[in-house]
Amino acid sequence: MANIRKRGSKWQVQIRRTGHPAFIKSFILKEDALRWARQQELAVDRGELTYKQPEASATLSALLDRYEAIITPAKRSYRSEKVHLRQIRRHFAPSLLITSITSQDIAKFRDKRLMVVSGATVRKEMNIIGHLFKVSSQEWGYPVKTSVFQSVKKPPNGRSRERRLLDDELNQITASLKRCRNRVVFSVFSFALATGMRRSEVLGLSWSHIDWETCTARLELTKNGDSRIVPLSPSAIKVLQEIVSEAGGAVVPEGAIFPISANAFRLAWERAKEKAGIQGLRFHDLRHEAISRFFEIGLSVPEVSLISGHKDTRMLFRYTHLKPENLASKLRDIGGT
Secondary structure: OEEEEEEOOEEEEEEOOOOOOOEEEEEOOHHHHHHHHHHHHHHHHOOOOOOOOOOOOOEHHHHHHHHHHHOHHHOOOHHHHHHHHHHHHHOOOOOOEHHHOOHHHHHHHHHHHHOOOOHHHHHHHHHHHHHHHHHHHHOOOOOOOHHHHHOOOOOOOOOOOOOOOOHHHHHHHHHHHHOOOOHHHHHHHHHHHHHOOOHHHHHOOEHHHEEOOOOEEEEOOOOOOOOEEEEOOHHHHHHHHHHHHHOOOOOOOOOEOOOOOHHHHHHHHHHHHHHHOOOOOOOOHHHHHHHHHHHHOOOOHHHHHHHHOOOOHHHHHHOOOOOHHHHHHHHHHOOOO
């Protein structure tokens, strides 16, 4: 019986028949998924299509290829996952059989990666391996021992970042971004700092997402998979008004507000930081900065979580780094002791 479900932005078809492992394929359109499922089931009923039993001689490399072809495309983070998969392949021999993988192999991979990347990155890559083992065993029917992975300890996530913009740094990066040939780069920076949105959320906005009457922006798809309405501050509205003014008021409803690709923006951002002489600042730190500022002006936890989209207050507080000097000044103003 075919099972069709939505995974990320695609429709995944699973066909299960007694004596055969699950056969899985993903489609962009649900109609295509339904059509393919009917065709495959009819072919099986007629005896025209058979499935080969998974072989114990299958290699980890082959499973990684299948995982990248079937599972990865359905994820919103598929681009970054492809990079992690390349790293995983480099640390395991192409001829390594799935039945030969040991806990020591996984631990060795972990320790080698920790020498060059952070614990958080290694955790991501180990989670990919763990999911690969689970899917291969439960859905594809390969003789993979999930206990091999489960017995290996993952590195801790590490401390949350506490990077905030200093006043001098704000002036320096602002001046550097304004010198960029593409005016959009500075607009993206200003809008992100005013809203706390992620880079992908900012770059994904179109004019149809903006409600000028309520001063809000509608995000159709966010990191957690849900949509949300973000209230826009006067600073954020000013950025939008300047863009409209520069365009002579002629903006297309479905047109991108910030017409620049993620990679082009990343390169421009890195160049601007280098010219400004700023070290250790990531674009995502602007989200930390914005959220911290929201709390500093007196917004409540529910109000800030509505803006940021955090459903877990513990995660929200990981993004909050209040400046002690600002709190000291506030205490003086209210006559605290």
